[in-house]
Amino acid sequence: MLSFLLQLVQLLLVLLLAPLLTGFVRTLKARLVGRRGPSPAQPYRDLWRLLRKEAVVAENASWVFRSAPSLVFALSWLAAALVPTFALDLPLLRAADLIALVAILGSARFLQALAGMDVGTSFGGIGSSREMMIASLAEPAILLVIFTISLFIHSTMLPHIAGFVLAGEVGIRVSLGLALIALIMVAIAETGRIPVDNPATHLELTMVHEAMVLEYSGRHLALIEAGQMVRLLFFVSLIAAIFAPWGIAEASTAEGVGLVGIGLALYLGKVFAGGLLLALFETGIAKMRVFRVSEFLAGALLLSLLATIFLYVSQSL
Template sequence: MALIRDLAVQFAEMLLVLALAPGLVGLVRKAKARLTRRRGASIIQPYRDLLRLIRKEVVLAENASWLFRVAPYVIFAATWVAAALVPTFATGLMFSWSADLIAIIALLASARFFLALAGMDVGTSFGGIGASREVMIASLAEPAMLMIVFTLALIVGSTQLATIAGFMNSAAVGLRVSLGLALFALIIVAIAENARIPVDNPATHLELTMVHEAMVLEYSGRHLAVIELAAALKLLLYVSLIACIFAPWGLAGPEAGLAAALIGVLTYVAKLAVGGVLLAVFETAIAKMRVFRVPQFIGAALMLGLLATLLRFFSGSL
C-alpha cells in the first residue's frame, strides 16, 4: 500500500511539474508585459503555442542527421527526470535517493550537451554561435552551481536534496553568511542557465547576442514543442530548487497525508508565482549585457560560491 502511495506521489509530482511549467513561462511573460504597461498575452498562451506547434508539420533542414531528430527527446527526458527529482510539494519522493543534487546538475549538463550538439548539426553559423556561447556560459555556471552544492552539503552534511530541504526547514539552520552568499550565487546561476536577461534574451530572434534561441533556430513543429517544453521545465526546476532550499515551508513530509500534500501543492504554486513575478521584475529592471560581460557576471557567482564553501571549511557556524 505504501509503495502504491509513494508511486502515486512520484507520478503526481512528474505530471505536476509538466503541467505547471508552461504556465510559469506564461506568468513571467504576462508580468513583464504588465510592468511595461502592455496588456500581454494570456497566461495560458504557452499551452496554446505548444498545441499549435505539435499540430504543425516539421520542416527539417536537408542535412539534419538522426541526432537532430533524437536530441529533443533526450533533452526533454533528462530535464524532466531532473525536475522530477526536486522536491516540489513533498520531500518523501520515492526515487529522490536515486540522484543527489550533483546528479541533478549533471542531468541538466547532459541536456545541454545534446542541445549544443543539435545546434551544430545543421551546420549553420547561428547554430554554431549559439552552441559555442552556451558552453562558454555553462563552463562558468556549472562550477558555480557545484560550489553552491558544496556549501549546502557542508552545512547539512548531505548532497541529497530531500535531506537538505528537511534541514533547512528545521530550527537547526539559523542565519548564516554562507547561505546568503549561496542564495545570491544560485540566483545568478539560475538566470544564466535559463537564458534570461541580462545573460540572454528569450524574446529575440534576429540578434547576434542570442544564445539559446540561436541553437534551436532550425527546429520546428513537434521538435520545437518538445524543446520549448524542456526549456520551460528547466525554468520551473530552478525556481523549485531555490524554493525548496531557501523557502522550504509547506513541504509535505515523507509520511504526510492528503491534506498536507494539498497544502504542499498550494504553497508550491504560490512560491512559483512569487518566483515568476520576481523574475519578471528583475528582467524589466535590467538591460541585456554584452556577451563578453557575461563571464564577469557569472564569475561573480563562482567567486561567491567559492567564498561560501571556504567559509564552511573554516567555521561550523558561518
C-alpha cells in the first residue's frame, strides 16, 4: 500500500518539480550573463497562462496535430515517473526497464515529429527532419550506454541498478566514466539544449525543436512545453539514479518513511546541482551548426562503445 502511495507522490513530484528546474536553469543563466532574469517560478505562470488561452489551430491540421500534445506529454511524464528518484520500491517501475524508457521517449518524439509535419509548413518539416536526425544518432548511443551499465550490473532495471551502485560493489571505473560522459552528451541532445539546439532561440533557421512546434498555441503549447520540461527532469533523474543514487530510500516499510524524507531532500539537492551544472555549461559554450551535431553524437556513440571495450579489456587483465 505504502509503495503505491510513494508511486503517486513520485508522479506528482516530477510533474511539479519539472517547471521549477527549467525556471531555475533560466534564472541562473540570466544571472551568469549579468541579467536579472525572471523568477524561477516563471514557467508555472507561463504554463497556467497558456493553459487558459484559446488554442488556435491551423485550418488544415488533422487529429494527429490535436492529439499529439496530450500523448507526448503523457509519454514524457510516464517516463519521468518510472525513474526512481527518492525511493526504490515503486510498483510501476517493473513496467519498463531502461530500454523501454528510452523507447517510450522515442514514441513521444515520433508523434511530435509527425505533428510538426501535419500543418504542411516548411518550418514544421525542417524541425521534424532535424529532430529525427538527431534522435537517430542519440538513441543508439544511449543504448550502448545501457549496454555498458548492464555489463557491470547485469540488469537494465533502474531500481536494481541504483541498489547495486548503492551497495558499493562498483567502485570507480574508467568505463563508467566514459559511459557517464556519453550519457550526458546524449541527454543534452535529447533535451534540445545548447550546443545541440537552443531552447531560447528566436531565429527560425537555428531552431530544431522550436521549429517543430511552431504552429502550436494555447493549451496545446502548454502541454508540449510541460512535456519538454519533464523530459529535462527525466534525464537529470536518470543520471542521478544511475551514477549518484546515494540517498534513495530502499525501504518502504514504516521505519522507511524517515529515509524517504532524507531521500526526497537529497533528490532535490541533486536536481538543483544538475541544473546548476547545466546552466554553467550552457553559458560557457556556443551553439554548433546543425551538421556538426552528427559529429558530436558520433563522439557519444564511440565513447560508449569504447566504454564497453575497455570493460572487456580490464576484465581480461
